[in-house]
Amino acid sequence: MKWILIAYGIIFGMPITAAVFWFCRNDSEHVVWDCRHVYGGLVTYQALLYRNPRDVLKDPPGTSWRFQIQRFIEDVHMTPYDLDERWTSAENRWLRDEPSGPDFFCPQGSNRTSVMAITGPDTWWTEGEKRTFEELPPSYVVFVLGVSSQCHWMQPGDISRDEVPALLKGEVGPNSTRIGSAFWLAFADGTLLRIRTPDDPMALQPFLSITESAAAAREWLDPWVLETSHVDR
Template sequence: MTIDASVRNRWLQAGVVAGVVLLAITLVLPALQQLHLAHEYERAHMTALKFRQVIMEMQNWSAQSKISGHDPMCDIVAESGERLLSWRTWLADHSLPIPYVDHCDYRESWQHPRNLRFAPRGGYFFTKLGHSIRYEDNAATGDDGHFPPKSEDATTILAVTGPGTVFGDGTSIPLTDAPGAAIVLVEVRNSTVHWMAPGDFDIRTMPHTINDPVGQGISGQSPLGFHVAFADGEVWLLSNDTPFEDLSRFFLVNEANRLDREIVLGKFRRSRVNISPE
């Protein structure tokens, strides 16, 4: 049985087309993957810069705490003992991005309308959207201030607190006195904590997980990993393969003082923002 020349030509043409398509896929797909990876690193870098700005402001105010009379790593607490506002609120109110003349009412809780109207001030640094779409012209337009908050108002930066940590258990250690390798702040994808509200990780109760599906433990917005900020101001992007047991050793001041983070955590680092970025 012989194959007609026209049929043979069509098969040859189809083979050539298929080969060209496969070649294009072989060449283009890696390029697209590299572009996607570059985009993820750029997105992660923007998050790292937010962490860097926050930890720098904490360092500045910590150094001035004896003069200002306020500990920047302390929630606002009423005389009754009720925790009214997060340290994040005070920091945003006084330094992010610039100090404001009109401050929050520190006699009221974060849920009070007078305080909720200031929600845009720290949204850029503490929330995943970088702003709140429900606050316009300094007026609350949709959030009743109750838990759980709308996802765009939930903080993505939580402090590590509890006995032996830099934040401590009610009394913090000034960042100027803390070991540089101590982890102060961590990233969380789905905290369910309004950025203005008191609420952070306590080493006694926090999830001992990295990048769990729900995202309420330590977890990043990017598939590349999650960010942590150290007491010396460095911000690292760590892989999701980082063992919690290794990471958590740097939550404790005594451990961070004797361990080398490069040896323990360096192999999991994907990128860093240095103490003195160029």
């Protein structure tokens, strides 16, 4: 149906209609492209280093998990960087000072991340957690896309599970993090859901815990689902 409407718009002199549907198609494809890279980086990191990526905070201000997995997503060998140094270090200034961050983490023309993990107890991001995505409940949310923040992609900064209800109410979190009227959820099995902000601020909580998500059905989110896609991890 989408392609019929695009063709109709082009043939009958309705370029705006065609452009809108073309933009929507590419927007979804871009999210899938982003997620495929992020999933791939996470899986490769875990397979090679035998641990899950996480923010490195032992030497504040540390580095983010996004910075940790970037080397497994794209070739950055031509750019000087040091994963053992904090993101604000002189060794990492070349990446840090780039006005545009990686496309799979940042909006175009920005170095502020729009991809964040949901952290806290009983999440994939806790110390010592080593389960693969295949070993997690399919309905567990690993990360979210489409948030607004002032968090540099190399900087440690995510959303804790406890912060989610307040963000869904429109409050502003750390690093000026906001959840807008619509955003994407990336599940352990590769399912992607674009949802509008739920009326119930507690609606996402069962999906943000490994234990609780085992008994959670994604159909519970149907009232707010705008679009569904999938990534082959």
